[in-house]
Amino acid sequence: MTFDEIIGYESIKNQMSISIENNTFSHAHLISGEDGIGKSIIARAAAEQFLLRQGLHGFKADIVEFKLLEDKKSIGIDEIKDIICEANKKPIVGNNKVIIIYKADTMTEPAQNALLKTVEEPKDGIVIIMLCEKLDLILDTIKSRCQIHKLNRLREEEMRIFLKRKFQDLSDEYINSVCAFSDGVPGRAEKFIEDDVFYEIRNKILEVLKNSGRDEFREVFHYRNFFIENKNEWKDIFTCLLSYIRDALVYKETGNSSIVVNIDKFNDIKIIAEEFSFNKLIKIIDIVKNTRSKLEKNVNFALVFDSMLLSMQEV
Known part of the structure; x- marks a missing residue:
C-alpha cells in the first residue's frame, strides 16, 4: 500500500515523502499510536517508498519485520540480538534495508540499551522503524536518536471514506454505528465488521x-x-x-x-x-x-x- 492509498495522516505522510525524495530520510523512526490506528501500514508504506526511491526491484525482501512472539510479554536481549544480527547483514537487493520492530514499547530496559548502538549508528543503508503504543516506555536515549511520528485518530469524514472504500456494501446507518464505535481507529472498525x-x-x-x-x-x-x-x-x-x-x-x-x-x-x-x-x-x-x-x-x-x-x- 502506498501513501496515496492511506486515508488520513497527511502531515506525517507528507513529511516522510519529502524526506525520502530529498534523500534525508532518517535512519531511525518511532511511530506511536494506539492499537489499530495504522502504525504498521504507515511503516510499510514508508519502507516501500524508501526502497523504491533507491531504484530497487524485488525490494520487499529487504523489509524485515520483527514481531513479539505470542508466548512472550516482552522483547528481551535474545530478540534484540536477532535484530542486531539482521541489521549487520547485507541487504538482499541493492544497498538498503528497512527493519520494522513491532511493539517496541515492550522492550525491556536492558534490551533497549542493547539496541541503542544500532539505533544510534546503524550500518549504511539500514533504516530502523519502531512501532509503539506507549511512547513513555521508550528510553529517552532511544527517543533522542529517532524521528518521532505520533498518529492521531481519524476524523469522522476520513473514517467514512475509509469504510466506503474498503466495504462498499455498508448501509449509511451501519456506517454511523461503526464510526461511533471505532472513534477514529480504523483497526477497531475492521474488527467491528469482520x-x-x-x-x-x-x-x-x-x-x-x-x-x-x-x-x-x-x-x-x-x-x-x-x-x-x-x-x-x-x-x-x-x-x-x-x-x-x-x-x-x-x-x-x-x-x-x-x-x-x-x-x-x-x-x-x-x-x-x-x-x-x-x-x-x-x-x-x-x-x-x-x-x-x-x-x-x-x-x-x-x-x-x-x-x-x-x-x-x-x-
Whole structure:
C-alpha cells in the first residue's frame, strides 16, 4: 500500500515523502499510536517508498519485520540480538534495508540499551522503524536518536471514506454505528465488521448486562470461560461494556435512538435502559472502569473478571 492509498495522516505522510525524495530520510523512526490506528501500514508504506526511491526491484525482501512472539510479554536481549544480527547483514537487493520492530514499547530496559548502538549508528543503508503504543516506555536515549511520528485518530469524514472504500456494501446507518464505535481507529472498525470472535464478544456482553441483578445472573458465570479464553481481547471486552452502558444511559435520559452508538443492538439497549436505574448504570460504569484499571496493571484476568461479575450482581 502506498501513501496515496492511506486515508488520513497527511502531515506525517507528507513529511516522510519529502524526506525520502530529498534523500534525508532518517535512519531511525518511532511511530506511536494506539492499537489499530495504522502504525504498521504507515511503516510499510514508508519502507516501500524508501526502497523504491533507491531504484530497487524485488525490494520487499529487504523489509524485515520483527514481531513479539505470542508466548512472550516482552522483547528481551535474545530478540534484540536477532535484530542486531539482521541489521549487520547485507541487504538482499541493492544497498538498503528497512527493519520494522513491532511493539517496541515492550522492550525491556536492558534490551533497549542493547539496541541503542544500532539505533544510534546503524550500518549504511539500514533504516530502523519502531512501532509503539506507549511512547513513555521508550528510553529517552532511544527517543533522542529517532524521528518521532505520533498518529492521531481519524476524523469522522476520513473514517467514512475509509469504510466506503474498503466495504462498499455498508448501509449509511451501519456506517454511523461503526464510526461511533471505532472513534477514529480504523483497526477497531475492521474488527467491528469482520471479526467473528468480536461479534460473539458483543453478544455475550449484552447477555451479561441484561442478566445483571436478575435471579438468572448466576447463569452469567457460564460465560466466564469464554471471556477467559479471550482474555487477550480484554480491551475490546471493556470497550464494548462501556459502550453499551453509555448507550443505555443516553437513551434512558433522552429517549432518542438516533444517538445510540450500537444501533444494531438497539432492542437490547432499550431493555437495559428500561430495567436499570440511572444509579445502577453509573455504579456499573464505576465497577467496569475500576476493573479495567486493574487489568492495565497486569492483575490476573480471571480473578478481577469474577470480582467484577459479583460486584455487578450486588449493585
